[in-house]
Amino acid sequence: MTERKPPGVDFESWVDRQIREASERGEFDDLPGKGKPLPDLDQPYDELWWVRAKMAREQLSALPPSLAVRKEAEAALAAVAGARSEKEVREIVAEVNxxxxxxxxxxxxxxxxxxxxxxxDTLVREWREGRQGRG
Structure with a gap:
């Protein structure tokens, strides 16, 4: 726990001293991204940047449920094309259904x-036909 600010010392010099001492102890040495440029620094300013970043980290969507399901169905169709087996195709379809x-x-x-x-059944048939076209 950090110490309390002593009376008579202004906050800026007290905070600066706390940061300097922590840095000297090496408490900032293992931070992720140390020595790297800040991500998206060249992007236009977005006052909701932190909300968008949090949503991306938490894999949240701002889409209404009906649009989110449509998007998942499109992703499932793309996944079917890359499936390795009929079983995998059926699992993908069952999940999205x-x-x-x-x-x-x-x-x-x-x-x-x-x-x-x-x-x-239709997607499995199309998947098979697509596989035959490759081989």
């Missing part, structure tokens, strides 16, 4: 979800 069905059951928030569950 659960989210689609849950979104349909939930009260509507945001734009309506005009998205039906994905047809696993």
């Amino acid at each position: 659960e989210k689609i069905l849950a979104a349909h059951r939930a009260p509507a928030v945001g734009p309506p979800l005009k998205l039906a569950p994905l047809d696993a």
